[in-house]
Amino acid sequence: MHHSFLAATNRPVLLPRFVLLAALAAGLLGVPPGCSKDDDEPVMAVPNPEMISVPQAATHPEGIQYDEANKRFIVSSRTKGVLSTVRDDSTFAQLADDPRLISTIGVNLDAGRNRVLVAVSDNGANTTRTTAATLRKRAALAIFNSTSGALLNYVDLGGLRPALNHFANDIAVDKDGNAYVTDSSAPIIYKVDLQGVASVFLENAQFDAGTAFGLNGIVYHPDGYLLVAKANSGTLFKVPIANPGSFTTVAAATGLSLTGADGLLLTDPQTLLLVSGSQRTVYRLSSTDAWATVRSTGTFATGAVSPTTITKRGSDAYVLYPYTATSPRFKIVKAVF
Structure with a gap:
């Protein structure tokens, strides 16, 4: 009754x-x-809200990860060079900082090792920390304790190729804890091992984008390879960990353009979410041949905003809306396909 x-x-x-x-x-x-x-x-x-609006002015976050253990998002900041946390009620708090963090870009939460990795660059967005010596030259990987925010390591990457311009962008971590970092201004993927030793993992003319944005999003596939997106062309590359020089181009289905490719999220071995900022779209991509070819199985339109990247939260995915360098807020929105 x-x-x-x-x-x-x-x-x-x-x-x-x-x-x-x-x-x-x-x-x-x-x-x-x-x-x-x-x-x-x-x-x-409300479990897994549709949208979180964060009233933090001029934050301009680029990277995002969901921290399941602590029920919070971790975000970077182009304009302030810090790592911060966001909870579902929009509560915002600083997690980590260091004077060498000019602009924080891509973020990777290596939860099993209790560390958060962030790519560090300088394209002039952080007006209080940029210098003539670091502008378009800074590329580094900063590693923090994901609970306390304590700095564990700071690894220079740009010094491996000092003559080039640099923009360290995104990070993938393999099963052994090695980090792979894309450089959007140089045709390079870096490798940083668990001891903090940096090397050039792969350097190739196919990654060159001239003055445009080149390599961007990167993810580790459990079958032992990286999937890497090149923003200006929308090209996806498959890079075997054991033999990076044998990398291949993933063939996109006829009519599928992925230009503006930014953040990537592998939701299962056959499904990849790709954020295109310039297209204001998140693509759901599928491959049934170990990423020799790819097709779109759905899209999520973000409206009048250029999204950057995306993170997994349970069975959901959340995309980051940074807005502009002077915006009064940013948003974290559930992507629905």
Whole structure:
């Protein structure tokens, strides 16, 4: 029998406020009255919200990762050069900083090793930290404890090729803890091992983009290779870890253009989400031949914003809307295909 809070006369019964709150909490959260909840957990929390609007002015985040253990997002900042956290209620807090972090770009949460890795660059967006010596030259990997934010290592990458311009962009981590970092201004993928030793993993003229943005998003595939996106052409590359020089181009289905390719997210071995900032679209890509070819199986339009990258949260994916360097806020939005 369905019990209503309405009396037979259809006039509302004025129950004590605490009774109503208990009933609402029990009904909405599926928690029987009397079951204890953590005091700091919002009673009316919405699981995996559709959108989180973060009122932090001029943050201009580029990278994002969801930290499942701590129920928070980790975001970077082109304009401030810090790492920060965002919770579902828009609570924003600084996680890590260092004077050498001019602009923080791509972020990778290596949860199993309790560390967060961030690519560091300088294209002039952080006006308080940019210098003539670092502008278009800074490329580094900073590694922090993902719980405390303590700096674990700072690894110079640009010094491996000092004559070139640099923009360290995105990061993938393989099963052994090696990090791979793309450079959007030089035709290079770097490798940084667990000891912090940096090397040029792969350098090839096919990655050159001239003055445009080149290599961008990168992910590690559990079958032992990297998938790497080149922004200006929309090309996807498959790079075997064991033999990077044998890399191949992933053939896109007829009519599929991935220009503006930025962040990548591998949701399962056959499915890749690709964010195209210039197309204002997130593509869901599928491959049934170990990424020799790829086709689109769905899109998510982001509207009048250029999204940057995307992160997995349970079975959902959230895309980052940075807006501009002077915007009063940024948003984290669930991508629905």
